[in-house]
Amino acid sequence: MLLRTFVMIILTLMILPVLIIIPLSLSSSMAFEFPPPSYSLKWYENFLENDQWTDGFIRSIIVAFFTSIIAMAIGTMASLAMDRLEFPGKKIFMNxxxxPMVIPLVIVGIxxxxxxxxxxxxxxxxxxxxxxSIIAIPIVxxxxxxxLKGLDRNLELAALSLGSNPIGVFFKITLPLIRSSVVAGALFAFITSLDEVVVSIFVSGATTKTLPVVMWENMRTQVDPTIAAVSTLLIVCTFIVMIAQAVxxxxxGEKKQAEL
Structure with missing residues (x-):
């Protein structure tokens, strides 16, 4: 009980600064004031009426969608190779x-x-x-x-002994068993891409700015609660993806138990 209380306090202290952004995005003030003197939706209206913000948001969603697909495909194949195969340089391949998860993002961006x-x-x-995708693949x-470490290999061997080929075993046996982790990896890759700013600054240009890049550039020139509104939208998107992953x-898991 004491450990649970301690963990809850730590989590609250970590999440609270993020949640403060939400009331700031509803402030009627032209500057950041907490608590807000009054509440208004004008900063969300400013976001929707500004093509730079909306184009960046749509572009970020598109990039994150394709990133999650590519990272899911390559990351899953790489995981299978590392778990199933023995080949020269395997440890180097794993490293x-x-x-990309270990190397500083500035170096990756350059x-x-x-x-x-x-x-x-x-x-x-x-x-x-x-x-x-390169940044998100390690997550997948x-x-x-x-x-894969906890997967029963006997199921795959049984399918092979009954005449199935390796591709058929993957799609009929392995993939259904690891589907939850593949989906979770894809969703985490989506979140990673949606929030990525450092590498995007190096790669993007005037016509391909993602939402985090637009936020960064606006913070350098002017700071108003529109950034808080955009941050709130990103927080909401992240929570939606996390809830979707949990569901x-x-x-x-329930379907697997029912089949058993």
Whole structure:
């Protein structure tokens, strides 16, 4: 009981500064004041009426969507390779797969900029999707690998002994068993892409700014509660994705128990 109380206090202290953004986004004041003198939706209206904000938001959603798909596919295949295969340089391969999570994002951003500049891909959505995918793949790898460690290999061996090929075993046996972790990895990749700003600054251009980049540039020139409104929208999107992940995982777990 004491440990649970302590954990709740720590979580409250961590989340409270983030939640303060919500009332600030509803403030009628031209500056940040807490508590707000009165409440208004004008900063949300300002967000919706500003093409720079709305275009950045839509662009971020598009990039995050394709990033989650690419990261899910490559991360799942990499996890299977690391768990199922033995090949020379396996440890090096594993370290390379999680390297983008360990290396500082500034260094990753500089490397991305030079690579995409060579192929004249900067200031394109393709470059943003590829850059965000490289950052998100380690998250999928870790999530799926943890599920594969507890998977019963006898089910796959039984399917192979009954005449199924490896591809059929993956889609009919392995994938249904690890589906919850694959979905969770994809959703975490979506959140990672949606909030990414450092690498996006290096890769994006005047016509491909994502919402975090627009927020960063506006903070350098002017600060008004519109940024709080945008931050609130990002918080809401993140919570929706997290709730969706929890619901999907729970339903898949219930379905698996029902089948057993």
């Amino acid at each position: 390379l797969m999680i390297a 490397a991305m900029y030079h690579s995409f500049s060579f192929y004249k891909m900067t200031n394109t959505l393709t470059a943003l999707v590829l850059a965000h 790898v870790i999530t799926v690998s943890a599920k 999907v995982t729970r339903r898949m």
